[in-house]
Amino acid sequence: MYPKSLNNLISSFLKLPGVGKKTAERYAYAVVNKMKKEDIEKFIESLSNCKDSIKRCPVCGFLTEDDICEYCKDNTRDKSTILVVEEAKDVEAIERCERYFGMYHVLGGSISPINGIGPEELNIKSLFKRIDDENTKEIILATSATVEGEATALYIKRFLQDKNIIVSRIAYGMPVGSSLEFSDESTIMRALDGRKEYR
């Protein structure tokens, strides 16, 4: 018996990841009940801007409103290294640790035959083209530690093995701050396999 436009708003919120009926209702209700008119206007404007003006950077696949993205534009970055991630938000995660200053390449997902996603569905061809064009020295594979992420990393590694290029994979092991007790078997296995001499 909610008004129709409120029900429509609930349906829209339901489309967001991890949002169920109760949360969607709570959000819609907050919009109607607590949000200022100008905040709703801003919300509408930002949705509409995102819809119309955000596209993928033709070089690396990151999100941008311009011809190429901020990272590809930035001449202070080290052009000889490309870090490969699955999604644009992975780029932000890497940036947050302020340790990496090279280039990025966003695949837009990972190889997953079950979901019908092969290498052709991903932004991989442009990566290989980039490597040829840009005189890349190292490719850092930072796809997830899942079956799909591993398959994707393996695919790229195999493709590049005859080229004169370093292909590395980021380290997997115990997350900082966690204890063995609460870690799953796969993580502990990776931590053991990846052990280094302790100096």
Add this chain to the structure above:
Amino acid sequence: MYPKSLNNLISSFLKLPGVGKKTAERYAYAVVNKMKKEDIEKFIESLSNCKDSIKRCPVCGFLTEDDICEYCKDNTRDKSTILVVEEAKDVEAIERCERYFGMYHVLGGSISPINGIGPEELNIKSLFKRIDDENTKEIILATSATVEGEATALYIKRFLQDKNIIVSRIAYGMPVGSSLEFSDESTIMRALDGRKEYR
């Protein structure tokens, strides 16, 4: 380094209740990356409709797009009983159990001196007017079992004590399906105080 319109969208999602930076990013990213254009358009439309056309029912305070809300319009409902709740979504919770067929009154909050909310800030005056006008026989107080909810219930009860009207409060006790072991002291206390002879 996200495009500006994506950052604006993240800020808008941050205004929703219980949404922090990571969740807002995830939502905004899903809008840009996974949502179809027509779904974003629907989202924009429903936000804009909610902003412009939803208002409070002048009789009961529930949300409506018309002159009065669906519940007040409905002639099959029992006009002699009014169930008083804090928020419009409480009405939906009561409706979901399909046990109550009377009228509603939405206060729009609860008395909370710390937050500067007194009886005047709530939709209470119109409740008292309704009782006089509508020949109400029973008022069911269904405000929350919090300090504020109790204060609000008490305030309304006191105001009505000289009138020829039944004022009841919904029962508090053990939630169905839970066990004593996992219940908090206040709930157990209420369950003990509210005990009934077992026939």
